[in-house]
Amino acid sequence: MPTGVALRDPRTQLFDAAERVLLRDGPSALTSRAVTDEAQVAKGVLHRHFTDFDDFLAEFVMDRVGRLDGPAAALREAAGTGSVIGNLTEALTALFGSVAVAIVPLLTFRDPLRVRLREVWPAGVPVLTEGVDMIAAYLRQERDLGRLAADAEVDGLAPMLVGGAHLLFADRAAPPGAEAVRKVVSSVIGAVLRDPAKRD
Incomplete structure (x- = not known):
């Protein structure tokens, strides 16, 4: 997974990725790994901006x-x-x-x-x-x-x-x-x- 991708707005990029995964694959497929893979960023990016995955999902909603x-x-x-x-x-x-x-x-x-x-x-x-x-x-x-x-x-x-x-x-x-x-x-x-x- 790319780790050197420059992120102008990582929160928006992650939220948009979460929406795509949710619409395409449903709620059971919505994991932190699926979101970061979809956003093409390292998994650590999500955890740098949110306390945990449920914190991320709450802010996404x-x-x-x-x-x-x-x-x-x-x-x-x-x-x-x-x-x-x-x-x-x-x-x-x-x-x-x-x-x-x-x-x-x-x-x-x-x-x-x-x-x-x-x-x-x-x-x-x-x-x-x-x-x-x-x-x-x-x-x-x-x-x-x-x-x-x-x-x-x-x-x-x-x-x-x-x-x-x-x-x-x-x-x-x-x-x-x-x-x-x-x-x-x-x-x-x-x-x-x-x-x-x-x-x-």
Whole structure:
């Protein structure tokens, strides 16, 4: 394994390598050796930057949670434009087209990682709960703009949308099509849309 590779940002390089291994080979294949081999660095590089492998994985998960800031901002900016169903379909497809789906089995697979994450994330699965917050914030804006019913329970609708989409994307060889995601979105929020004629 190369030991003289110059690393501009070793943490990012290792996190990106971990994501590739996780998406390609699953959580059981995600080891420190697999990550450093994928990143093409010496194994000691990981241990110079992290206390242990679970510390690395916890920071990897939180780094990926942080990457939802951009999509969350884009979804908020979409409020009042296009269709609510279309905006949600795109947002949920992007959320679960990312590493989010793979992080859930990783957390199930590694008890020490869940314990470590509890120190910085007290409840829920980090990527999924952040996704729920993102969707709820968007629904709140659409409700304030009058495109959803004034009594729409956005704090209940958001986890239903994320949970429904997660079931569509989880454990599939190929991701579901946009129409399948749209059907889930329509079934969850159809009753609270103010103008059904503009659903699509």
